[in-house]
Amino acid sequence: MIRVLGLGNVLMSDDGLGPYVVRVLEANYECPSGVEFVDAGTPGLDLTPYLLDARAVIFVDTVSSKGQPGEIRVYERDEILKYPPQTRTGPHDPALKEALLRVAAVNGGPDQVTLIGVIPQWVATGVAMSPIVQDAVPRAVVAVVETLTRLGKPPVLRERAIQPDLWWCDAPEKFSHPAAK
Amino acid sequence: MSRITIDPVTRIEGHLRIDAEIDGGVVRKAWSSGQMFRGIERILQGRDPREAWLFTQRFCGVCTTVHAIASVRAVENALQLQVPLNAQYIRNLILAAHAMHDHIVHFYHLSALDWVDVVSALQADPAKTSALAETLSTWPGNSKMKLTAVRDKLKGFVDNGQLGIFQNGYWGHPAMKLSPEVNLLAVSHYLEALEQQRRINQVVAILGGKTPNIQNLAVGGVANAINLDNQATLNMDKLYQVKDLIDEIQAFIQQVYFVDVCAIGAMYADWLTYGKGVTNYLSVPDLPLDSAGTQFDFPGGVIMNGDLSSVQEIRTFNEPFFKENVTESIARAWYDGDWTKHPYEEDTEPRYTSFEDNGKYSWVKAPRFKGHPMQVGPLAQVLSGIALGHKPTVKWATKTLETAGSIAKTTLTPAVLHSTLGRHAARMIRTQIIAELAQKHWNLLVNNIAKGDTSIYNEPVFPKGEQRGFGFHEAPRGTLSHWVVIRDGKIANYQAVVPSTWNAGPRDEKDQPGPYEASLVGNPVADAERPLELIRTVHSFDPCLACAIHTVDVEGTEIAKVKAL
Numbered sequence: 001m002i003r004v005l006g007l008g009n010v011l012m013s014d015d016g017l018g019p020y021v022v023r024v025l026e027a028n029y030e031c032p033s034g035v036e037f038v039d040a041g042t043p044g045l046d047l048t049p050y051l052l053d054a055r056a057v058i059f060v061d062t063v064s065s066k067g068q069p070g071e072i073r074v075y076e077r078d079e080i081l082k083y084p085p086q087t088r089t090g091p092h093d094p095a096l097k098e099a100l101l102r103v104a105a106v107n108g109g110p111d112q113v114t115l116i117g118v119i120p121q122w123v124a125t126g127v128a129m130s131p132i133v134q135d136a137v138p139r140a141v142v143a144v145v146e147t148l149t150r151l152g153k154p155p156v157l158r159e160r161a162i163q164p165d166l167w168w169c170d171a172p173e174k175f176s177h178p179a180a181k
Numbered sequence: 182m183s184r185i186t187i188d189p190v191t192r193i194e195g196h197l198r199i200d201a202e203i204d205g206g207v208v209r210k211a212w213s214s215g216q217m218f219r220g221i222e223r224i225l226q227g228r229d230p231r232e233a234w235l236f237t238q239r240f241c242g243v244c245t246t247v248h249a250i251a252s253v254r255a256v257e258n259a260l261q262l263q264v265p266l267n268a269q270y271i272r273n274l275i276l277a278a279h280a281m282h283d284h285i286v287h288f289y290h291l292s293a294l295d296w297v298d299v300v301s302a303l304q305a306d307p308a309k310t311s312a313l314a315e316t317l318s319t320w321p322g323n324s325k326m327k328l329t330a331v332r333d334k335l336k337g338f339v340d341n342g343q344l345g346i347f348q349n350g351y352w353g354h355p356a357m358k359l360s361p362e363v364n365l366l367a368v369s370h371y372l373e374a375l376e377q378q379r380r381i382n383q384v385v386a387i388l389g390g391k392t393p394n395i396q397n398l399a400v401g402g403v404a405n406a407i408n409l410d411n412q413a414t415l416n417m418d419k420l421y422q423v424k425d426l427i428d429e430i431q432a433f434i435q436q437v438y439f440v441d442v443c444a445i446g447a448m449y450a451d452w453l454t455y456g457k458g459v460t461n462y463l464s465v466p467d468l469p470l471d472s473a474g475t476q477f478d479f480p481g482g483v484i485m486n487g488d489l490s491s492v493q494e495i496r497t498f499n500e501p502f503f504k505e506n507v508t509e510s511i512a513r514a515w516y517d518g519d520w521t522k523h524p525y526e527e528d529t530e531p532r533y534t535s536f537e538d539n540g541k542y543s544w545v546k547a548p549r550f551k552g553h554p555m556q557v558g559p560l561a562q563v564l565s566g567i568a569l570g571h572k573p574t575v576k577w578a579t580k581t582l583e584t585a586g587s588i589a590k591t592t593l594t595p596a597v598l599h600s601t602l603g604r605h606a607a608r609m610i611r612t613q614i615i616a617e618l619a620q621k622h623w624n625l626l627v628n629n630i631a632k633g634d635t636s637i638y639n640e641p642v643f644p645k646g647e648q649r650g651f652g653f654h655e656a657p658r659g660t661l662s663h664w665v666v667i668r669d670g671k672i673a674n675y676q677a678v679v680p681s682t683w684n685a686g687p688r689d690e691k692d693q694p695g696p697y698e699a700s701l702v703g704n705p706v707a708d709a710e711r712p713l714e715l716i717r718t719v720h721s722f723d724p725c726l727a728c729a730i731h732t733v734d735v736e737g738t739e740i741a742k743v744k745a746l
Contacts, residue, residue: 011221011239042242043393045290046282049379101348102290105334106375125220167235 001054002153004144005040005047007061007096010168014069014120014133018060020166021116021140027164028141029155035148047099056112058147059096060140062133063117070119070132072139077113112151116143127168182209185712197685197724199697200538201715203706208715211694211701212538213685215545218515220529225675230256230667231400231641233675237663238394240677244725245394246279246385247656248663248677254474255663256400256641258498259650263472265636268402270626271388271415273468273478274423275395276654277619278384281430283657284559284612285381285438288605289374292720295713296445297359297367300352303339305365307332313362317444320436322373323366331369351713356705359448367445370437381430387419402638407630424623431616442609443581446602447588456601456718458700460487461553462561463683465495465503465662467655468618470625474498478618481655482565483550487599492568504651507662507678509546512690516546521690524664524676525649547686547695548678556696557659557683558722560598560607566614567595573617577610601700604721643670656680658723681725697722 006022008015019039026037038050051057065073081097096115103109118140121130148155187199200212221240225233234252238245250272257264264272307328314323338347351357359367382392388405389395397404406414446453462484466477475497482494483502495503510521517530536542547554555561566574578595585606586593597603646669653662659680666674686695697719704714 009239009242011224011236039394040242041239041245041394044243045286046243046378046382046393048375049382049392052375052379102375105338106372125218125224127224167232168239 002035002056002058002148002151003050003054004035004037004058004060004148005050006038007040007042007047007059009042011125011127012123013126014118014129015062015123016127016129016168017062017118017120017133017137017140020129021060021137021144023164023166024137025141025144025155028158028161029145030158032148032153032155035153035155044095045098045102047095048102051099051103051109052107054110056151057110057114058144059113059115060144061096061115061117062120062123063115065117065119067119068132069121069130070136072136072143073117073119074143075115075117077110080113080115114147116140116147183709185706185709185715187712187715197719199701199715199719201701201706201712203709206706208701208704208706211698212542213545213687213695213697214536214543215685218531218533218544220531222675222677223529225672228672230259230643230665230670230672233665233672234398234400237677240679241725242393243283244656244658246275246389247654247661249395249398250276251652251654251656251661251663251677252665253398253400254498254652254654255650255665256652256667257650258652259648259665259667260400260641260643262401262639262641264402264639265634266472266629267407267626267634268637269469269472270622270629271403271405271637272398273622274619274626275385275388276468277615277622278381278388278427280615280657281434281612281619282378282381282385284608284615285374285430285434286378287657287723288438288442288608289371290378291723292605292717293367293371293441293445294347294350295717295720296357296449297371298352298354298357298364299335299347299350299368300339301357301359301361302364302368303332303335303361305332305361307365310362310365314366318436318440320433320440322369322437328365328369331372332365335368351711351716354711354713355707356713356717359445363444363448367441370441373433373437377430377433380426384423384426384430387423388415399638400641402636405637407635407637409630420623420627427616427619427623431620434612434616438609438612439581439584442606443584444588446606447585449602450589450591452602452717453593453597453600455704455714456604456700456721457599458698458702459554459556459694459696460599461485461550461555462564463550463555463557463660464562464565465653465655465660466497468622469498478621479562479614479655480566480569480571481562481660482569483555484561484564484568485553489564489568489595492565494565494569498652503653503662506551507548508552509548509676509678509682510689511546513541513687514543514546515541519690521549524651524662524678525666525674527674527676529676543687545682545686547689548683549689552691554686554689554693554695554699555683557680558604558607559611559657559659560604561659562655563607563610564595564598573614574610577613581606581610601704601718601721608723643667645669647673658725659683679725681722684722685724697724 006018008018010016198214202210234249237252238249311325386392390397408414465481468478470476517532582593648667664676684696
């Protein structure tokens with residue numbers, strides 16, 4: 001099993017990038033057999049079940065990194081785990097590192113781990129992404145497709161793309177980040 | 182007098198910050214502070230009430246289903262809309278699976294290592310460990326071979342110079358008391374629990390359609406079409422998959438989780454005297470048995486000052502005693518004003534100042550019931566079960582106290598439950614009951630379908646004008662309530678009063694501390710640089726504050742700050 005896991009909170013503007021990319025991906029490409037596209041939200045340690053039976057995973061998420069908002073950063077497993085996870089006081093701290101280490105302790109977990117990260121511009125309550133991060137979506141989708149291709153599972157473009165299910169963006173923009181106006 | 186701040190402020194994440202004044206190695210005063218503004222409810226204004234649950238289940242990436250269920254219940258309450266029996270049972274099974282999952286993860290993966298010294302487990306003799314385990318449980322995973330493999334795996338981590346998941350622990354701390362053998366057994370169960378987590382997650386996936394965010398819910402029922410002969414719908418095949426998974430998880434819960442909590446509790450019996458705090462308890466009934474929400478498998482109620490004879494039951498989804506008595510205070514929280522209001526009347530206007538010990542110091546509002554701070558969570562639920570004579574609760578509470586008492590060679594009464602370890606015991610007791618009730622509700626569902634009832638949904642109709650509704654759910658972390666004001670078919674106001682708000686909230690206009698703050702007072706602190714004891718008490722509540730956002734810090738090397746002044 002290979003999983004593409006979109007991480008992030010769709011109610012927190014740019015943080016919703018991961019789920020957004022997964023929805024655009026599934027609307028434009030047929031999901032190859034043996035591959036799953038998952039809008040995983042912010043599962044924290046509950047990420048573990050999605051890793052236990054996977055030989056490869058591709059995470060899509062916002063990342064904290066030096067650089068300009070909208071820039072893409074790609075990390076492989078060793079880079080993700082280069083620094084130890086931060087001390088956890090609650091169950092919800094980003095648990096990507098912890099989840100990888102947990103499955104490593106049980107059965108090794110996925111051999112191939114790729115994190116396709118986008119540097120966010122703003123992360124605050126709201127359903128609209130910043131324009132610059134919105135612009136990064138197609139590039140992130142391409143990065144996922146290239147990674148899947150490298151893993152021997154190239155997704156095929158749909159003959160006719162369907163409308164992505166971006167339900168959180170559909171309804172009225174009663175409240176959006178001040179910078180969006 | 183010294184002061185400890187445990188502040189995992191690393192970047193943009195919202196977090197829990199705990200400040201404690203220490204004198205003579207004991208906490209004298211504490212502050213609990215939520216460090217991030219969310220105000221997510223504001224996103225809901227103007228939206229279609231039928232879609233609110235899609236948004237609310239994104240409040241928190243771990244408690245997804247609980248916010249979904251509270252939301253549909255609130256809208257159904259506003260419309261006085263009943264839901265078909267099948268829908269209640271399916272929802273109940275999803276909630277039960279979610280709760281078992283959540284409690285197991287909390288005990289093994291989020292709090293056990295406050296009590297279990299992983300490094301000490303390296304010194305354990307697997308044969309002795311297995312022999313010890315045999316005196317406690319018949320679980321097949323406790324064999325000498327298995328335990329040797331776990332020890333060797335641990336040794337491998339250490340020899341490679343990295344402990345992996347066990348990197349950040351207070352290993353060797355003077356407050357760690359378990360023998361190497363017990364530590365090894367617990368580490369083994371920690372790893373096994375990961376596989377259990379995957380299993381129980383499948384129940385939610387089958388019934389909820391997807392995880393972690395379910396898709397089969399609807400205001401008025403569920404969206405699982407039932408046709409026993411159709412592959413695409415909920416059929417007998419899928420129902421038996423669910424049954425098998427429940428059986429497996431129940432075996433782990435009874436043979437492993439029960440024993441571990443009793444044994445660790447017995448070996449840390451002094452922690453039955455710390456962490457009491459607020460002894461007003463609030464819980465609500467759950468697992469409804471009828472369409473209107475008047476009969477439940479779990480009772481709920483209000484207990485004041487730890488006096489079980491004072492219990493006042495909360496009976497139905499329409500209970501005025503609940504509806505009329507919940508308020509929130511922002512006297513000490515970073516919002517505009519200093520009001521105390523009913524959730525229907527609240528607003529959420531952020532106004533950050535600074536951390537003032539005697540002023541405002543948190544983003545968390547302070548919920549109150551009839552003006553009193555209340556502790557919520559499994560302990561509140563178990564205590565109201567005992568107080569109301571709920572047979573399964575009495576049975577499992579008695580069995581737990583007897584088993585832990587016999588290991589500790591003492592007699593334990595329900596009074597010891599008002600404590601840090603009591604919260605862990607209560608969470609385990611509740612999990613035992615939920616496992617039994619999951620079986621019951623599976624049977625109720627299958628029997629109801631066998632009778633020919635395949636109804637899953639009553640369509641909601643929104644009249645002109647205003648309706649108000651509240652929906653509650655006794656979630657893994659305690660009483661959750663959503664409050665909605667609907668005007669002409671659109672959401673005019675929405676508030677979620679969540680369990681961690683009840684427990685982690687700050688003081689109020691009368692300077693009454695919240696449950697975290699009160700529970701820390703009197704805790705010992707052996708080493709102010711490594712305040713393991715404070716972590717133990719805070720973790721016992723299963724805190725959940727920082728779930729709103731997620732950005733990964735791959736390159737960051739910062740760790741949580743513990744500042745001792």
